[in-house]
C-alpha cells in the first residue's frame with residue numbers, strides 16, 4: 001500500500017478549469033472521500049491520479065515517486081468505475097483474471113488469487129456467469145474483486161455505488177469499508193452523496209467549482225465547516241444560515257430576534273457588522289423561554305424525530321429538530337434556543353467561517 | 358334503463374388500455390403486418406423465381422409464350438455457361454455416342470452431345486468468377502482492415518482536422534460511379550492499372566473504405582470507453598487493449614461492415630465494365646454479354662446470375678443477425 005501526494009495538480013479543458021491547483025496528501029491506509037456536486041472535478045482528479053487523464057500542471061507522487069507522466073498500466077493502481085466496466089465478452093472468472101494475466105502470472109497463481117478474492121467477497125457461485133446476467137450488487141462485487149485481486153498500491157473508486165438501489169447501497173457501503181479496513185488499503189473514493197461520505201471517510205475533501213473547499217474528518221466538516229458552501233452541502237438539510245447584524249454584544253436576527261453572543265466569539269466578531277449565523281437543526285431546541293421566535297411553517301415526520309420548518313420572518317425559514325411525540329400545529333408561534341457551543345458565524349463577504357478566539 | 362356511466366361494462370375488464378402495454382389492437386396489427394411482409398416478400402421473389410426456372414429450361418421453353426411454369430428441366434444452360442463447345446463432325450459424334458453407351462461420358466458431355474456438340478474446355482466465365490472472388494475478397498479484407506483501424510482512431514483520438522477528414526472521406530462517395538469512371542479510366546490506362554487485378558482491388562478498396570470507416574467509427578463510438586480505461590489501469594498497453602477488449606466487442610460491427618463491402622465489390626458493374634476487358638474482368642459485366650451463336654442464351658444468363666447470387670445469399674444468411682445491427686446502426690442494444 002502507498003501514500004499518494006498531489007502537488008499543485010490542475011487540469012484545464014481548453015480555458016475552463018476542471019480542477020484548480022490542488023494539494024493533497026493521502027497517508028498510507030487512509031480512506032479519503034472526494035465529495036462535491038456533479039461537475040466539480042472529482043472524477044477528473046481521480047482520473048489524473050490513475051493516469052487516465054493527463055495533468056495540465058503539477059505533480060503526482062506515489063510512495064514519493066513521481067508518477068505524473070507514467071502510463072496508467074505502470075502505476076499499479078486499481079480503478080472501480082461507476083458502471084463497473086466489467087468486460088462483457090469475458091466470464092466473471094476471466095474478468096477477475098484479466099489484470100493478473102497482464103502481469104504474466106502463472107495459471108496456478110492466478111487460480112489461487114482468484115479463489116482468495118472470491119471467498120473474501122463471497123462470489124464463488126458467480127465465476128462461470130457473464131457480467132450481463134448479474135444484478136447490480138453482484139456486478140459491483142465482481143468489479144471490486146477485479147480491483148482487489150492484483151493487490152494494487154491504491155484503490156480509486158468513482159461513485160461505485162451510484163447505480164445501486166438505496167438498500168443495497170447501504171449494504172455495499174459497509175462491505176467496502178470493511179474490506180478497506182481489513183486490507184488497510186489506501187483508497188480514494190468519489191461520491192456526490194454527503195451521507196455516504198460521512199459514513200465512510202476517514203477524511204473528506206469537499207470540492208466545489210474545481211476548488212477544494214475543505215479537507216477534514218467527517219466531524220470537522222460537519223461541525224466546523226470552513227465556509228458557507230460546506231455548511232450548506234453537508235447534512236440534510238444543511239446548516240441553517242441566517243443573516244444577522246452584530247451590535248452591543250448581541251446579534252440582531254430577522255423578525256426582531258436577538259441572539260446573545262456566546263463567550264469566546266466577541267473578539268473576532270466585533271470587526272464584522274454584518275454576519276451570518278449558522279446552526280445545525282439538532283443544535284436548536286424548542287423552549288418556551290427561548291430567546292428566538294418564529295412560527296411553524298411545516299412539520300415533517302422522520303420517525304425518530306420531527307423536523308420543524310420555522311419561519312423567522314423576512315422569508316427566513318430555519319429547520320429545527322423536535323423530539324418525537326411533540327406536536328406543533330402549523331402557524332403556532334414557538335420559541336427556541338441555539339446551543340452556544342454549536343453556533344457558528346460566517347463572514348457574508350468572503351463566505352468564510354469566523355474563528356473563535 | 359341504467360346508463361353505462363352508472364353501471365360500467367357487463368363483464369370485468371381484464372385488458373389494459375395503457376399505451377405502453379401491448380393491447381389486443383396492437384397484437385392484431387402485428388398479424389396484419391406479418392401477412393403484408395410475407396406478401397411483399399413473395400412479390401419481390403418473383404424475378405428470382407423466374408430466373409431460377411429459366412436457368413433450367415431448354416432453348417425452346419425459354420422463349421415459349423405464355424411462359425411455362427411446368428416443363429422438363431435440363432442442365433443445358435449450365436453447360437452453356439461453363440463450357441466452350443465445338444460442333445462435332447458426324448464421325449466424331451458416332452464415337453462419342455459409343456462412349457456414352459459405355460457410360461464413359463459425364464452428364465455435361467452428354468448434354469452437349471445431345472445438340473451435336475463436344476466440350477472443348479472451360480468457358481471464360483469460370484475465370485471471371487475466380488476474378489470476382491479474388492477482387493471482391495481481397496478488396497473487402499483490405500477495406501475492412503483499414504476501416505477498423507481508421508474508424509477506431511476517429512472514434513477515440515482527437516486528431517487534427519478530424520471533422521474535415523471525416524467529411525473528406527465521406528465526400529469520396531458523393532459522386533456516382535458513372536461520373537468518375539471516365540477520368541479514372543484515363544488515369545488507370547496511364548499508370549498501367551487498366552484491366553489488372555491490382556487496379557480493381559485498389560479501386561474497390563478505396564471505394565469501400567469511406568463506408569467502412571464511417572460504419573466502424575459508429576460501432577466503436579457505441580462501445581463505452583470505460584472498458585478500455587479499465588484495461589489500461591489493469592496493466593495493458595493501448596494495442597493490447599484494442600486487441601483484447603475492443604476487437605471482441607466490435608465483432609458484430611466488423612461482420613456487418615464486411616457484408617456491406619463484400620456485396621458492393623461483388624455486385625459492382627459500372628467500374629468493372631469500364632476498367633477491365635479480359636484479364637481482370639469480373640462476373641457482373643460478363644453475364645449480360647453472354648450471347649451465343651444461336652442468339653441470346655437466356656438459360657445460360659439465368660444460370661450465371663443465379664450462381665452469382667449464391668455466395669451473397671450464403672453470406673447474408675450466415676451474418677443476418679449482424680447485418681440487421683449494421684443497418685440500424687446500433688439502434689438495437691445487446
Ligand SMILES: Nc1ncnc2c1ncn2[C@@H]1O[C@H](COP(=O)(O)OP(=O)(O)O)[C@@H](O)[C@H]1O
Nearest residue numbers: 013017018036037038039040041042043044045
Ligand atoms: N474530457 C473532457 N473534456 C472537456 N471537459 C471535461 C472533460 N471531462 C470533464 N470535463 C469538465 O470538467 C468538469 C469536471 O468534470 P468531472 O471531473 O467529471 O466532475 P465530477 O466528477 O465532479 O462530476 C466538468 O465541468 C466537465 O464538464
Ligand SMILES: [Mg+2]
Nearest residue numbers: 039042043044
Ligand atoms: Mg464524476
